[in-house]
Amino acid sequence: MNKLAKWGLTMPATILVVALLVIPVLATIATTFGEPKGVFSTYQAFFNSGFRTNILYRTLRIALITTAISLVIGFLTAYVIAQMPGRLKSIAIIAAVFPLLTGVVVRSFAWLIILGKNGILNSSLMSLGIISEPLSMLYTEGSVIVAMVYLFVPLMILTLTGVLEGIPRDVVEASASLGAKPIATFFQVILPLAMPGLIVGAVLVFTGSFTSYATPQLLGGEQMMMMGTLLYQRAMVTFDWVGASTIAAIMVVITIAVVSIMSRMARRLNPMAV
Amino acid sequence: MAARIHPLLGAFAILVFLFLLAPLVIIVGASLSDTTYLTFPPQGLTLHWFANIFEISAFRNTAITSFQVAILGTALSLLIGIPAAYALNRYRVGLPKWLGTLFVLPILVPEIVFGFSLLKSITIGLGLPIYPSLIIGHALLVLPYSVRVVGASLASFDFSVEEAAISLGCPPWKTFMTVVLPNIRAGVIAAFILAFITSINDVSISVFLTGPGISTLPIQILAHMEQFFDPTIASVSVLLMLVTVGVMAIVEATLGLTFLTK
Numbered sequence: 001m002n003k004l005a006k007w008g009l010t011m012p013a014t015i016l017v018v019a020l021l022v023i024p025v026l027a028t029i030a031t032t033f034g035e036p037k038g039v040f041s042t043y044q045a046f047f048n049s050g051f052r053t054n055i056l057y058r059t060l061r062i063a064l065i066t067t068a069i070s071l072v073i074g075f076l077t078a079y080v081i082a083q084m085p086g087r088l089k090s091i092a093i094i095a096a097v098f099p100l101l102t103g104v105v106v107r108s109f110a111w112l113i114i115l116g117k118n119g120i121l122n123s124s125l126m127s128l129g130i131i132s133e134p135l136s137m138l139y140t141e142g143s144v145i146v147a148m149v150y151l152f153v154p155l156m157i158l159t160l161t162g163v164l165e166g167i168p169r170d171v172v173e174a175s176a177s178l179g180a181k182p183i184a185t186f187f188q189v190i191l192p193l194a195m196p197g198l199i200v201g202a203v204l205v206f207t208g209s210f211t212s213y214a215t216p217q218l219l220g221g222e223q224m225m226m227m228g229t230l231l232y233q234r235a236m237v238t239f240d241w242v243g244a245s246t247i248a249a250i251m252v253v254i255t256i257a258v259v260s261i262m263s264r265m266a267r268r269l270n271p272m273a274v
Numbered sequence: 275m276a277a278r279i280h281p282l283l284g285a286f287a288i289l290v291f292l293f294l295l296a297p298l299v300i301i302v303g304a305s306l307s308d309t310t311y312l313t314f315p316p317q318g319l320t321l322h323w324f325a326n327i328f329e330i331s332a333f334r335n336t337a338i339t340s341f342q343v344a345i346l347g348t349a350l351s352l353l354i355g356i357p358a359a360y361a362l363n364r365y366r367v368g369l370p371k372w373l374g375t376l377f378v379l380p381i382l383v384p385e386i387v388f389g390f391s392l393l394k395s396i397t398i399g400l401g402l403p404i405y406p407s408l409i410i411g412h413a414l415l416v417l418p419y420s421v422r423v424v425g426a427s428l429a430s431f432d433f434s435v436e437e438a439a440i441s442l443g444c445p446p447w448k449t450f451m452t453v454v455l456p457n458i459r460a461g462v463i464a465a466f467i468l469a470f471i472t473s474i475n476d477v478s479i480s481v482f483l484t485g486p487g488i489s490t491l492p493i494q495i496l497a498h499m500e501q502f503f504d505p506t507i508a509s510v511s512v513l514l515m516l517v518t519v520g521v522m523a524i525v526e527a528t529l530g531l532t533f534l535t536k
Contacts, residue, residue, distance in 0.1 A: 003368070006361045009360060010361045010369065010373060012353075012358075013354040013357070013358040013377055014358070014373065016354060016410075016413075016417075017414065017417065018376070020411075021380060021391075022379065023395070024396075027391070028390065073290055076283060076287070077286075077291075079283070080279055080283055080287035094522070095294060095295060097522065098298070099294050099295070101471050102475075102515055103474070103492055104475060104477060105496060105511075106511040107297070109495070109499070109508075110297030112312075112499075113312050113313075113314060120313075150297065153290070153294065211386055211478075213386045214496070217496065228478070231390060235390055235482070244390060248386075248390055252384060252387055255383075255384055256382075259382065
């Protein structure tokens, strides 16, 4: 009876995930090896194309920079939030949750208004007399990175606030009462204890920005394509499905590699684990 | 954790919150501007752009589709996700470990790859119409929330209560509905909210599954932006932010917002 129940209850979800996610994604990857010119010919074509490898490197670079900036901003802000008294803390958390729950299209769109040729930043800089001609800030790596940092900082703040609140008060007080200066406590006690959480946050932001579509579509455009926008373009504009599948396969491999390496690192660096 | 905050660090945090909220304030301002282009601060105040949304049938229709897909997709994910979460927690021994990982695959696999693969397999391969494809795609996308968030609730549920009910003669199905479900209520609500908001804002899956005639609101916004750059987009964005406010109010009323940092 139990045996029937436990398999029966998991069956619908298992079938749906296997039939509509696992098999289709594996099929997508499998089509890249079926080319008449050779098993790896589509990958050779990808890596021999300066245009496409540039997009891969750009995507990795943007994802890394976004992750680094989000980590620093998120960690420092979460550190402040964790010390706040109850009421102020709730307000801070609401202020971080609100953008997080607002859609990626809306949040990317805001930066179009800010960074556009006739946008707020250009018009303020011009009225202040700092520049005389509007700067072209959109469709650059910078504009994509700013919008991505904006997208992921709330996620980092909330993840790390949870992590920092989990650090027992006694540990911090013990460090202080044993004579450690606040800076030393921060680097030698709090930072190591928060390390697994920082890695989790970094993985979320890296994979999120590496595979993003809407933000590079809006703020990068044709000039600053990323892997996500390149995949879409190959699939839906030029109908080069094998090419799109190759991009998909590369994205899957890199994502899995990053997730597995980082989660192994998180386990090793966890000072609480014995 | 308790430590003193350096004033510079405090000032930095204030700047971060300005950075987080200012762009949203700018959208609200731009939506009220009495100009045909997007600008901030608004020049002249008008609600014309909000009225304009309702005049454009594409916005009306896609908003309705988005809501329907989010509700039905979330409901479907809970319908298959809650039993799975229950089995994973109730019969911990005997179920293979990879099963838990299988159910979170939809967030591990890059969404854009998932969307593209769905297009090839169900829309083109199986010839499924757009609307059911969207619902199934979204249901799968949000399944991890149903399994994990409900699972977290079940992990702290004392199953001996359930056994007591059953040994007293209550049928299993009735036991689940009257004993287990009320105890994991918070988890189900949380899963519903997270799934709903993820679905309604989704781009990467929908962009492959929408087609002529049927689209979702975020995809329609992207399409509109390619042709017009007027405050209509800002006013649609404001309406979407109101949805967020509504969702947060529900979270606060049912679970408390601190729930979200756990």
